[in-house]
Amino acid sequence: MKPSEFFDDFSQLLLKWRNPLPGRDLPWAFEPNPYKVWISEIMLQQTQATTVIPYYLSFIEKFPDITSLTEASIDEVLNLWTGLGYYSRARNLHRAAQQIADQHNGQFPTNFEEILALPGVGLSTAGAICALAFGHKAPILDGNAKRVYARSFCVDDEKDSQRTRRLWKIADACTPAEDCQKYTQNIMDLGATVCTPRNPKCEVCPVGSLCCAKSTNLIEKFPARKQRVIRKTKAVTLVVALDQCNRLLLERRPPAGIWGGLWSFPEYSDHIDNVQKWFWQNYTMKISIIQTWDPFHHDFTHFRLNITPLLVQIADSESHRFLEVDIDLVSLDKPL
Numbered sequence: 015m016k017p018s019e020f021f022d023d024f025s026q027l028l029l030k031w032r033n034p035l036p037g038r039d040l041p042w043a044f045e046p047n048p049y050k051v052w053i054s055e056i057m058l059q060q061t062q063a064t065t066v067i068p069y070y071l072s073f074i075e076k077f078p079d080i081t082s083l084t085e086a087s088i089d090e091v092l093n094l095w096t097g098l099g100y101y102s103r104a105r106n107l108h109r110a111a112q113q114i115a116d117q118h119n120g121q122f123p124t125n126f127e128e129i130l131a132l133p134g135v136g137l138s139t140a141g142a143i144c145a146l147a148f149g150h151k152a153p154i155l156d157g158n159a160k161r162v163y164a165r166s167f168c169v170d171d172e173k174d175s176q177r178t179r180r181l182w183k184i185a186d187a188c189t190p191a192e193d194c195q196k197y198t199q200n201i202m203d204l205g206a207t208v209c210t211p212r213n214p215k216c217e218v219c220p221v222g223s224l225c226c227a228k229s230t231n232l233i234e235k236f237p238a239r240k241q242r243v244i245r246k247t248k249a250v251t252l253v254v255a256l257d258q259c260n261r262l263l264l265e266r267r268p269p270a271g272i273w274g275g276l277w278s279f280p281e282y283s284d285h286i287d288n289v290q291k292w293f294w295q296n297y298t299m300k301i302s303i304i305q306t307w308d309p310f311h312h313d314f315t316h317f318r319l320n321i322t323p324l325l326v327q328i329a330d331s332e333s334h335r336f337l338e339v340d341i342d343l344v345s346l347d348k349p350l
């Protein structure tokens with residue numbers, strides 16, 4: 015069999031598939047308009063569908079279209095993103111909405127290159143929007159598709175970059191020109207419900223008859239492990255500063271970096287002996303240290319952040335400088 019016939023057979027088998035497994039009633043699949051597909055695809059980057067669903071529903075209720083998102087403040091957008099993590103996605107959505115308003119007259123672009131030019135949209139997300147919203151032929155390579163292709167075609171190149179290049183070629187060869195929307199939805203569903211990371215259900219897999227990993231009994235080997243990155247560690251002190259009325263001092267973080275644009279406790283990274291001087295230099299308020307709480311850590315993709323909370327009291331005379339806000343309107347991170 016020629017390789018091209020093999021790819022054709024793979025896509026035909028996948029196109030014929032009706033997923034018999036429950037649990038894929040995804041709200042964004044009911045009405046695939048480009049705006050909703052875009053929001054869901056951005057939320058699904060690095061986040062599981064079950065986690066995304068309630069966030070997606072709240073987001074669409076508050077911002078049902080591009081116009082409403084364009085008119086929203088970044089704080090309103092971040093507020094709805096609170097707890098979903100990877101906040102640069104929310105900032106990029108907000109910027110992209112402005113770009114659509116300015117450059118495309120408020121209409122979602124239909125062309126692959128124009129979609130790819132939106133902030134926060136990579137190759138796979140642009141492909142998913144083109145395929146799901148417009149039915150254009152465009153391959154995707156999200157985590158689910160990557161796993162299905164890697165196993166079906168035994169892709170085991172040692173270097174991450176080579177492996178990714180090969181997987182893109184396979185994705186392109188398998189993606190049909192016709193019925194691209196259905197094919198794309200099916201490969202996402204297959205990876206999410208059948209060809210799962212652990213215990214794949216090969217006995218009900220529509221492409222099982224062609225699967226290289228299954229026929230060679232090497233499923234565990236695919237997808238190949240990523241080259242190991244040694245995770246760095248950073249340490250910070252978060253200063254929990256109370257005034258005499260037990261109000262907390264929060265400040266907005268810079269737009270880039272972790273928790274970018276969110277409100278948080280002042281972050282201090284020097285020796286604790288110097289914290290009062292640092293606080294005075296930065297906030298011109300005198301503080302006294304009450305207590306150091308037990309440290310804890312928060313893992314990000316590339317590093318571990320060790321956090322030590324430090325409870326301090328702001329001097330009585332400084333209380334008038336606090337601006338009181340409704341805590342529900344402030345965008346804070348919270349654990350998922």
Ligand code: SF4
Nearest residue numbers: 209214216219222225
């Ligand atoms: S046969 Fe098994 S390993 Fe191969 S694609 Fe299907 S579920 Fe994945």
